[in-house]
Amino acid sequence: NAGVMQNPRHLVRRRGQEARLRCSPMKGHSHVYWYRQLPEEGLKFMVYLQKENIIDESGMPKERFSAEFPKEGPSILRIQQVVRGDSAAYFCASSLVRDPGTGEQYFGPGTRLTVT
Amino acid sequence: QQQVKQSPQSLIVQKGGISIINCAYENTAFDYFPWYQQFPGKGPALLIAIRPDVSEKKEGRFTISFNKSAKQFSLHIMDSQPGDSATYFCAASRSGAQKLVFGQGTRLTINP
Numbered sequence: 001n002a003g004v005m006q007n008p009r010h011l012v013r014r015r016g017q018e019a020r021l022r023c024s025p026m027k028g029h030s031h032v033y034w035y036r037q038l039p040e041e042g043l044k045f046m047v048y049l050q051k052e053n054i055i056d057e058s059g060m061p062k063e064r065f066s067a068e069f070p071k072e073g074p075s076i077l078r079i080q081q082v083v084r085g086d087s088a089a090y091f092c093a094s095s096l097v098r099d100p101g102t103g104e105q106y107f108g109p110g111t112r113l114t115v116t
Numbered sequence: 117q118q119q120v121k122q123s124p125q126s127l128i129v130q131k132g133g134i135s136i137i138n139c140a141y142e143n144t145a146f147d148y149f150p151w152y153q154q155f156p157g158k159g160p161a162l163l164i165a166i167r168p169d170v171s172e173k174k175e176g177r178f179t180i181s182f183n184k185s186a187k188q189f190s191l192h193i194m195d196s197q198p199g200d201s202a203t204y205f206c207a208a209s210r211s212g213a214q215k216l217v218f219g220q221g222t223r224l225t226i227n228p
Binding site: 031035055058104108109 | 122152157158159160161162205213214215216217218219221
């Protein structure tokens with residue numbers, strides 16, 4: 001059973017460009033979470049999605065950031081008009097069930113975004 | 117607002133020694149406390165987790181101690197090995213919420 005897959009692993013964008021980060025959850029998992037990790041910091045929750053629905057986006061910046069998890073295909077985290085402060089590692093996690101206390105969140109290897 | 121505070125930021129332990137990492141939380145609604153291990157270039161992986169109905173949980177060389185009244189929990193790594201060198205994150209969540217709230221991380225180095 002393949003783990004959570006993320007691509008690309010490294011992404012370089014110039015200021016003002018768009019970044020698209022993809023996440024394929026583990027087989028059978030319908031719950032997807034995105035976290036951001038700034039250098040030397042812990043992971044910060046961004047958004048929780050189920051198929052075709054955004055359930056909790058309380059950690060998402062109000063502008064430029066969006067996420068989707070379509071019925072078919074991977075979950076996408078989209079960052080428009082990137083700025084240097086967006087440089088970070090973005091991790092996707094998936095789980096079989098909703099509650100992290102009963103269903104472990106499995107993390108992907110992350111996408112390291114560098115904005116130049 | 118930092119809901120989960122982790123210390124120390126970095127830790128160096130000799131091989132065979134005990135590594136201790138501490139976390140404190142603020143939200144009394146938290147009821148699930150996992151520890152994650154992260155190697156460079158990799159995503160975090162669940163190491164061990166505890167619920168507040170027990171004060172200690174042990175899995176192999178890894179033990180979580182939990183103090184509900186003090187709102188603190190800690191990770192103990194017994195007989196630390198060079199392969200344990202990694203960054204460790206504590207986290208917390210509450211029933212009904214999906215997100216994990218992470219501590220700032222501890223970079224652990226085990227010297228051979």
